[in-house]
Amino acid sequence: MVSxxxxxxLAGVSTATxxxxxxxxxxxxxxxxxxxxxxxxxxxxxxxxxxxxxxxxRTKNVGVIVPFLDRWFFSTVLSGVSAALMRAGYxxxxxxxxxDDAVRTAVFSTFLRRQRVDAVIxxxxxxxxxxxxxxQALGLPVVAIGGPNPKLDTLTVDDVxxxxxxxxHLLGLxxxxxxxxxxxxxxxxxxxxxxxxxxGFEKALTDAGIAVKPAFLxxxxxxxxxxxxxxKQLLGRPGPRPTAIFAASDEMAIGAILAARDLGFxxxxxxxxxxxxxHELGEFFRLTTVDQFPMGQGERxxxxxxxxxxxxxxxxxxxxxxxxxxxxxxxxxxxx
Amino acid sequence: MVSxxxxxxLAGVSTATxxxxxxxxxxxxxxxxxxxxxxxxxxxxxxxxxxxxxxxxRTKNVGVIVPFLDRWFFSTVLSGVSAALMRAGYxxxxxxxxxDDAVRTAVFSTFLRRQRVDAVIxxxxxxxxxxxxxxQALGLPVVAIGGPNPKLDTLTVDDVxxxxxxxxHLLGLxxxxxxxxxxxxxxxxxxxxxxxxxxGFEKALTDAGIAVKPAFLxxxxxxxxxxxxxxKQLLGRPGPRPTAIFAASDEMAIGAILAARDLGFxxxxxxxxxxxxxHELGEFFRLTTVDQFPMGQGERxxxxxxxxxxxxxxxxxxxxxxxxxxxxxxxxxxxx
DNA sequence: CTGAAAGCGCTAACAT
DNA sequence: ATGTTAGCGCTTTCAG
Numbered sequence: 001m002v003s004x005x006x007x008x009x010l011a012g013v014s015t016a017t018x019x020x021x022x023x024x025x026x027x028x029x030x031x032x033x034x035x036x037x038x039x040x041x042x043x044x045x046x047x048x049x050x051x052x053x054x055x056x057x058r059t060k061n062v063g064v065i066v067p068f069l070d071r072w073f074f075s076t077v078l079s080g081v082s083a084a085l086m087r088a089g090y091x092x093x094x095x096x097x098x099x100d101d102a103v104r105t106a107v108f109s110t111f112l113r114r115q116r117v118d119a120v121i122x123x124x125x126x127x128x129x130x131x132x133x134x135x136q137a138l139g140l141p142v143v144a145i146g147g148p149n150p151k152l153d154t155l156t157v158d159d160v161x162x163x164x165x166x167x168x169h170l171l172g173l174x175x176x177x178x179x180x181x182x183x184x185x186x187x188x189x190x191x192x193x194x195x196x197x198x199x200g201f202e203k204a205l206t207d208a209g210i211a212v213k214p215a216f217l218x219x220x221x222x223x224x225x226x227x228x229x230x231x232k233q234l235l236g237r238p239g240p241r242p243t244a245i246f247a248a249s250d251e252m253a254i255g256a257i258l259a260a261r262d263l264g265f266x267x268x269x270x271x272x273x274x275x276x277x278x279h280e281l282g283e284f285f286r287l288t289t290v291d292q293f294p295m296g297q298g299e300r301x302x303x304x305x306x307x308x309x310x311x312x313x314x315x316x317x318x319x320x321x322x323x324x325x326x327x328x329x330x331x332x333x334x335x336x
Numbered sequence: 337m338v339s340x341x342x343x344x345x346l347a348g349v350s351t352a353t354x355x356x357x358x359x360x361x362x363x364x365x366x367x368x369x370x371x372x373x374x375x376x377x378x379x380x381x382x383x384x385x386x387x388x389x390x391x392x393x394r395t396k397n398v399g400v401i402v403p404f405l406d407r408w409f410f411s412t413v414l415s416g417v418s419a420a421l422m423r424a425g426y427x428x429x430x431x432x433x434x435x436d437d438a439v440r441t442a443v444f445s446t447f448l449r450r451q452r453v454d455a456v457i458x459x460x461x462x463x464x465x466x467x468x469x470x471x472q473a474l475g476l477p478v479v480a481i482g483g484p485n486p487k488l489d490t491l492t493v494d495d496v497x498x499x500x501x502x503x504x505h506l507l508g509l510x511x512x513x514x515x516x517x518x519x520x521x522x523x524x525x526x527x528x529x530x531x532x533x534x535x536g537f538e539k540a541l542t543d544a545g546i547a548v549k550p551a552f553l554x555x556x557x558x559x560x561x562x563x564x565x566x567x568k569q570l571l572g573r574p575g576p577r578p579t580a581i582f583a584a585s586d587e588m589a590i591g592a593i594l595a596a597r598d599l600g601f602x603x604x605x606x607x608x609x610x611x612x613x614x615h616e617l618g619e620f621f622r623l624t625t626v627d628q629f630p631m632g633q634g635e636r637x638x639x640x641x642x643x644x645x646x647x648x649x650x651x652x653x654x655x656x657x658x659x660x661x662x663x664x665x666x667x668x669x670x671x672x
Numbered sequence: 673c674t675g676a677a678a679g680c681g682c683t684a685a686c687a688t
Numbered sequence: 689a690t691g692t693t694a695g696c697g698c699t700t701t702c703a704g
């Protein structure tokens with residue numbers, strides 16, 4: 001590996017000047033800068049992050065914690081984080097907190113404390129009291145997506161508002177008998193998203209003067225299969241049937257659509273269905289949904305971190321940032 | 337941050353002994369080891385990877401290169417890699433090679449050369465001549481998933497055999513008019529997977545004495561939507577219709593199933609469909625498929641790397657390792 | 673604007 | 689088995 005000394009020698013300057021010219025810190029004459037850059041390129045020199053980070057305290061690396069990798073939402077957010085960070089020349093170290101509790105503990109008590117990262121982004125992780133403190137104790141910029149967490153800088157989408165919006169769309173189309181798929185107490189981890197989405201649904205209904213029918217509340221596990229089963233329940237059993245279904249995730253909405261088809265219902269003629277998320281499959285199923293732009297969430301978090309890393313220690317924009325969302329009307333909803 | 341000196345002082349030994357006791361390298365008396373470990377725990381000491389890696393040359397970190405994060409296959413492989421590596425105490429630095437060519441170039445010429453990683457795993461990346469050389473020039477263990485690449489240690493699944501197996505399953509069920517969805521010349525990046533899968537299909541047919549009908553070869557882009565369109569083509573147009581469809585990916589198979597349903601065909605009564613991959617959605621659609629265990633691929637690659645990293649420089653198991661696959665018969669295939 | 677030199681926190685000979 | 693010590697390859701004062 002070619003080292004800084006060789007570059008210095010070839011450029012005819014000291015290693016200090018090479019360091020300054022390459023990092024952009026401190027003053028270097030244009031002439032020196034040129035010669036150093038040429039020398040570096042000629043030798044194929046790349047600054048050793050080991051040495052650089054030990055000397056400077058900066059690693060040019062951000063740690064990203066995610067609860068799942070193999071689920072669409074998380075990998076899409078990660079994709080956004082990665083794109084924005086790499087563009088800025090940062091590496092990213094990935095911490096996948098799995099079901100394994102030992103791993104989770106180790107990440108907070110050991111992995112993150114190895115001085116390998118300049119900052120941390122936590123994606124949709126419900127942090128325990130201790131974990132939040134451990135994160136703060138790192139003394140690094142931290143941004144959490146999903147929340148809110150009053151102790152951390154957070155980017156959150158207002159789930160109650162999101163599902164209100166989706167429900168109001170159905171209401172606006174003249175639907176009165178609207179069922180809800182989602183709300184599953186046993187599945188209410190991760191910031192109580194299922195609960196919030198049910199609350200927004202109920203609020204929209206109540207505001208419109210419509211009573212919430214318990215029989216129209218079908219719990220499901222946020223998967224296509226779960227949505228399918230719930231759809232079968234809602235549409236297949238005797239008694240009153242809904243004219244529209246609000247599913248608390250796109251995957252459940254897709255499951256419900258498939259269930260409706262299997263039961264001989266046409267969507268949207270016989271049944272309207274709306275979801276939430278902006279899932280990649282939504283387009284294919286022509287699903288009306290509320291997009292929450294997961295890729296953009298990742299990019300935003302990354303930019304926020306980069307900003308805190310560049311600002312020479314200005315007061316961090318600590319607070320609860322609101323994430324955008326948008327109703328996307330496609331083909332699965334129509335007039336009642 | 338508590339440093340090694342404080343631990344040494346508290347334990348009443350030198351920093352060298354602390355280092356030895358904590359890393360497990362060199363001889364330390366049981367008594368000293370105990371005292372050091374207690375002191376370290378009491379102070380909450382974690383070895384600084386910056387300092388440690390500069391001094392030792394080891395980073396306890398593996399670089400992983402992936403072409404996409406937001407596609408099921410890649411994120412699932414990554415998930416396997418991550419699980420295995422974290423279990424061994426390794427961090428993973430993620431390099432997402434996107435469509436952006438500048439980023440790709442930067443990864444090979446700069447990011448990977450920062451001395452931040454001990455080894456590299458390349459997931460399903462068709463490496464150029466130069467890139468392969470750059471990887472070798474790092475002087476680190478490298479394992480590539482997908483291939484083969486004669487210059488690197490590689491883990492590959494035999495795509496020709498995989499699709500032969502799937503096709504033979506259809507043949508065994510008595511099907512003679514079998515269509516193929518996949519093979520798309522414009523989409524033939526990434527190790528020519530589309531081409532290999534078509535070859536296996538044709539080989540199985542030929543071996544069974546059946547001529548390949550060009551009209552039964554429908555190109556598609558490996559998405560559900562692409563499979564849907566291809567299915568519509570195959571089943572909707574005038575002329576002879578297949579009794580079975582071999583789709584070169586599960587997502588296309590699912591699209592084809594949906595197309596068949598829309599056209600009024602029952603699966604598997606009127607039409608058998610088989611896919612390839614072992615996609616998470618396969619279960620829901622009761623899809624018969626050839627599973628290639630992506631999570632296992634990631635774990636294997638990680639284990640291979642760990643092995644090379646631990647073996648004190650034994651001859652690396654350089655070679656072309658074969659990855660397992662398995663026919664999973666579910667409900668979308670039946671007798672002709 | 674530039675160079676000399678003192679570390680950054682740890683590991684690995686080399687002694688003992 | 690343990691301590692001493694010389695770096696690892698950079699960055700950053702501090703002088704000039």
